[in-house]
Amino acid sequence: MDVSQYLEIFIEETKEHLQSLNEQLLVLEKEPENKETINEIFRAAHSLKGMAGTMGYKRMQKLTHDMENVFQEIRNDKMKVSSNLVDGLFRGLDALEGYLDNIINTQDEGTNDNQDLIDLFAKELEIGLNGGGGDAAPAAADSGAAAPAAPEAAPAAPTTTNGLDVLTINETENEAISKAAEEGLSAYGINVEIQETCVLKAARAFLVFKALEEHGEIIKSVPDAQAVEDEKFDFDFSVVVLTKSKEDALKAAVMNVSEIKDAHIKKIEPKAAAKPAETAASGSGTATAAATATAPAAATAKPAETKAAPAKGKPVVNRSVRVDIEKLDDLMNLVSELIIAKNGLVAISPTELANDEVRNGNVREQVEYLERITTNIHQSVMKVRMVPIESVVNRFPRMIRDLSKKLDKKMELYMTGEETELDRTVIDEIGDPLQHILRNAADHGLESNEARVAAGKPEVGSIFLDAYQEGNNVIIEVRDDGGGIDVEKVKRKAIEKGTITEEQAESMTDKEIVDLLFRPSFSTAEKISDISGRGVGLDVVKTKIEALGGNVECKTVLGEGSTFTIRLPLTLAIIQALMVVIGNEKYAIPLGSIQTIEDIEVSEVKFVEGKEVIHLRGSVIPLVRLDKILDVPDSKKDAENLTVVIVTKGDKLAGLIVDDLIGQLEIVIKSIGKYINNCKMISGATILGDGEIALILDANTLV
Template sequence: MENSQYLDMFLDESREHLQNMNDNLLALENSPDNVDLVNEIFRSAHTLKGMSATMGFENMADLTHKLENILDAVRNHQLQINADIMDVLLAAVDRLEGMLENVQSGEGDRMDVSDIVAQLQSVLSSPNQGSEAPGPAKKKTETAEGHDAFVQSVIVQSLEQGYNVFRTTVTFDESCVLKGARAYMVFQIAEQMGDIIQAEPDVEKLEAGEVGPSFTITIVTKESQEDVRSKIMDVSEIARVDVVDLKTIAAESAGGGGASSQATDARSADKKPQAQTAARAKATSKTIRVNLERLNDLMNLFEELVIEKGRLEGVARKLKDTELIETAERIARTSSSLQEIILNLRMEPIEQVFNRFPRMVRSVSKELNKKIRLQIEGAETELDRTVIDEIGDPLVHLLRNSMDHGIELPEVRRQNNKPEEGSIILKAYHSGNHVFIEIEDDGAGINREKVLQKAIKNGLVSESDADKLSDREVYQFLFQSGFSTADKITDISGRGVGLDVVKSKIESLGGVVEVESEPGKGTRFTIRLPLTLSIINAMLIRAGGETYAVPVTNIVETALYKHEDIMTAQGREMIDFRGRVIPFLRLSRLFDLPEEENKGKYIHALVLQSGRKTAALAVDQLIGQQEIVIKSLGTYLGDVPGISGVTILGDGKVALIIDCASILYA
């Protein structure tokens, strides 16, 4: 069987199941008696095992099978979850993730897992941990319906909570050869509808193909009998599906009868085409997976369309042709709607980045002997896929910084009348055309004096100027390359290679990062990012005979200043902006351009803001607002101070895009 065409789908779905297992294992650690969580983890493991076996990755399938055995023992109350078992389960999931990475890189699923296998087998062979009821609880007590006592209790509880429980017998066509594969497909459909709590014969025999002309599964679901029957009938080479409603089991457990009434609830059918089944299948297919490269190609084509649209608008204005101007306006409106659709296609929830952090916090907190709780808010906030791919590492740096430098040891927190368990809040939210990500801890805060002394030692500020700096200006030293106030170097932090990397990465994404702190109360890092990186609204301006683009998101307002309004303080030009004095910068001087003689009464300026910095930027002329496509400067030019990229204008000329953050923070 040629499986290479399904590899991408296998990788995507496997990552989803592994992430689901990770999330639910962490939740199970806090609620060890929650059987629903165990069933959810078991379902993901079981699906992953089947997928791996189908793709020929036997090592993954074997390790997942051994993981399944422990989960099965837990949900059958033969094992009680504790910290040691949880460590082994999480380590097994880690190893599965490593195997998946090897599969993606083309190395297959070969990996030494003997240590994990030994630990898993050790857990299974350990003495019972006392979670079962007194007496011979392990022994299966068969009921008239063939369910053991544990399964019967699950049935009763499910019915009491409003679920349906169906005993479903599936009969194969006489011509069916791959019965194991068909049984697996039935299991896939059944698990999408609910939980399978029993199979006859058991799962291992079914997957091995050791099955007769039929098999039986018991399903807990919200679906109706007819839906269960019709969905399973959609599987090829299935001749018959009999669905029996087990709602009378609850009555039997309470002392009632009614076993004979089950026969009247059975729904049987021979396989035949059904219009409503086809319609239902059609209605459920509402999403498809699209390769990211195709979206990138679509975005590149649209960027070219935006450039041509700008050219068409310019030609229309130049010719002053009414019909052409109207056509250009209609194309602009259609283009705007198309842009929104394409950008939404590229938007993904930041949840996929945030989901990896609970596990990391658990591991690091154990390593540091600290108690730390991570609270995630706004995980559904959407960002461009390009930003999603790049934002993970900076967030890891900031979280590790909060855990190592911020949160104190339990005994220290007790002495300071704080709860032993520290708290870190990871939050994302939209505001305007930006996404904000905050990491806030309730730790010790930043020691201003310690940061200042390190800055003085590194020659970043003189002792005479140190006392004049605000807290915010002092904290910015933390983002200097090689700057660290850690007393000792650890694997977590303290090597001086963290926050400078964070700042450079965030700025490369068109964002800014800021830090606020209160001694003894905690620290908050705030990251501001643009919603998308490729197409933005910009103000076109002229300075020194050249055209430049300034992102609208950085513009507070346009202004006209009189020459006499400009003040000088410590050799720098300043201007009064709404009651506060801000720097007055001249673009021609910043870029060493020839200054045009301004004989007019007023100076054109843009009031810019990036983070907490605000300044007025003097220009020769304001051309107007336009949608532009951001193009990289390329590796030949590399990073140019004050310039974030270039754009192609409607007349085919190239305009430089001003990097407001680097200008204001210079």
């Protein structure tokens, strides 16, 4: 059978199952008795086996089958979870991932039988079952055959050949049926049988649901919609439909779906519907008041119930669509164009129409309306592109576990904020740098267990990964409670390597020294273990994050640990910016990095170490003369007052001196082209409403 059309689904689902197996195994390792976890693992392994088998990946199927056998025995309390076993299972998962990689690349699973793993599982089974009684082994042997029934049996209550019998109609549904009858709709029970050869039963069932929904409303299904969705049924399922259509039409609709063997249809008559109401009425001779009281109550209750019924019956599909990122990029570009066009209107309206008061007002109103809409479209498109960082960080617990074993150090990873969302393009890129920093923390950050105990710290080292949103940025912090970075050592190494001179080293702050670790020259020349390890590849981390428009910082306290803070922009393409004038040039400063705007008298400018600073609300802020560092010709000089834009980067501040402020504008970030030298201060350019170009200043590099 040709299954290539399902390959994509197979790959996606296999990935999901493997990830869930990884996560659950981690839990199991800690709580070997957790029944729920075992069940979860068993289910995932079982689906995986089934899928691999269907797709014809025999080796993958065999390996999963053997792993499943192990889970089966654990589930039946016939054997215990040992750390050896968990290691083996993890290796098994890695082998499965290996198969999957092969499949992704070549559509073929490869030729590695992973016999050693299979043998290992067999051995583990034997050891585990030794005390488990004589019939355990055969049970293990045929557990594969018995297993499929197990997870399915639970939701799919015993179904007879004509599964219609299982359709018991409860009160609420009966209510809905009788209500529908009043509207001329009849209820039919339909039992659908799917051919035994069908590969994707859930998909067929979904099509049946869809076909029936065109005729009316599905108010009930057995097993329930979710179970059908998850393929938790044998070869038939039943539904109740409210419809105007006739039996034959329904049957035809169902049979239209391919790979459907048969459909039995039976009309369901509403049971004496208003029974409770009637009894109330008949016995009401004395209690009319009570009856009238219940009647409205019933009336109000009814719509609510009928509303609830369809919601229950409809397949609980996660209504999502997979969209190619390129299509989203196109959409994003169009939104960008729209915003530029809108900015054009904003620029025209007040000037051109200034002499016509009334029309001016109208135009302005419409432009504001347009502005609101474009902002909303922009936000929606951005949201569509957002993905929780969970998809990147969820592999880290496993990585830390493996590192812990490999390095023979006890450590624990604590993660928070996995739900924090980032742009898809950022998500794709951020995995490697994060992994690198985590590895560094585990390998070089944390001390050995003995050293920790000697230093009076808890034996088990902790690594924290926290993600959260801060203004227009997403912050990811990786913190460890290890030994920290020995600044003196770094300094000595740097001088030795010729990265800095001794005089330079004298005047450098600790922070500046730590920053040396991000320098490429430093890292490549450095042996890992010599200087508490940091440095190798950190320049790569930095380059990658900066390419994404973010930055990375490191703080460290000797003996207490280090923190790496990664700051990433929330949005990539469109930002809010403050437009400023310097000389006769216009520049944009991203609003996200601006703290305040101050008007400062020239006399307030003080000098510290030959640099201009201002003293503002208790903090000393260095001033940056933008006209000088940007070589702007004929800038406004010798003014009485300076307009200073205070920008922040982390907890550092700087005051940018500009000539004039224009105002806030939503700008579309564009690249200034490949060939022109792009200095770090310029993060891009944008097109203003009148077609003029303004360059965007990267405040982070100016602080």
